[in-house]
Amino acid sequence: MPSNLAYHGSLGDHFNANAANSAYNAHIDRPAMLELAGDVTGQRILDAGCGAGFYAAALADRGASVLGLEDSTALVEHARTRVGDRAKIRQHDLNTPLDGLADGSFDGVLCALVLHHLADRPRFLGEVFRVLRPGGWLVLSTTHPTADWQHFEDSYFSADWVDLAVRGTPHSVRFQRMNLEVLLGELLGAGFVLERLVEPRPVEALRDLDADRYAQLVHRPTLLAVRLRRP
Template sequence: MHIDTAYEGPLGDYFADNATDGPYNAHTDRPALFALAGDVTGLRVLDVGCGAGHYIAELRTRGAAEVVGVEGSATLLRHARDRVGEDDAVTLHRHDLEEPLDFLPDDCFDLVVAALVHHHLEGRRQLLAEAHRVLLPGGALLLSTVHPTADWVWHGGSYFDEDRVETRFGDSGATHSYRRMTMQTFLGELLEAGFALERFVEPRATEAARRVDESRYLKTHRTPFFVAVRMRKGQ
């Protein structure tokens, strides 16, 4: 099943603005993934579902030698281009993430980042296989997604439901869809793709989120919102 979940038009504009300093993207997910990344100096990085370029900009600031961003939304790519500016070390591609990354060669990246994107996709296993393929031996995948417990709290039903759900997108008035999954499914698919688990975190908002939205800051300290992992491709 192919579902278009790219954030286009006003929703893409809202996301780009919100992700800049919002409590969830800027102060929960991004700090967690960069803590998992460690030193990225000199690395060649693929950002899958690069959105408005926030991770790309920070990767370059932290010393990544080259970053390739892939995104399905023309709106978000426009924001990403504006954010990274004239940087010859950054390449951006518009590409449907339900399709293979066949324009990228095997064994060419030190690090792949997939921030809060793969739960939107029906072809999760394909995306993980492609991440594994394009990584150099010993390379790492950083991946974050909605926490299965949060889905259970928000949407009810059985924890083991893996249906596609619609949820309100912040204060935008719009909704977006994604497929919820159990922790067993989440980790199992990563292991089946050939990755080994190095680190697993359930991030909470940093103190900086208090000045943005204290109520949402507190929510992340009561209910797990996201889960993030660092996975390793074998040598």
């Protein structure tokens, strides 16, 4: 079933405005992903599904050469504004092959909260494997299977495509649920070696910003992040 990656139009604008300081993006996912990426000085990194450019900007500020790919026209514009000349941003649908990117041309790939939106995850992971150099790394995050199970209140093993309402908007985003067995099976099946798996908690900065939200999120799983290596 086709996915809906679309943070187009007003939804893209909403995401850009909120991701700068939102609980999930700014205080859970982004700190965890950047920590997993580690020292990126001098590395060439692909930000696959770069959104509004927050990760690309952070990686560039840490000394990396970054190419961001994003399908949404609205988010491409926001990303280009955010990174300026510090990184390159291209419009590209990750449901299609990474044409134009040479084999082994990247030291690392970051893919934040995108995989569960893709219609053909194995093909995408194969393309990521192809464009990474041997020894290169992939840092990836997705929704936590347990959080999805609790939210939808059905089978933990569901592989349904579902719609999740975006708080504060009339919009929803569509994604496919994965249990842990499926997620790790697809990652290892693509040829990657698992180096780390983390269940990110909110950073202390969220406590200062919203103590109630911090107390809610620090005690339950929300996201899952992994660092993998291409042998």
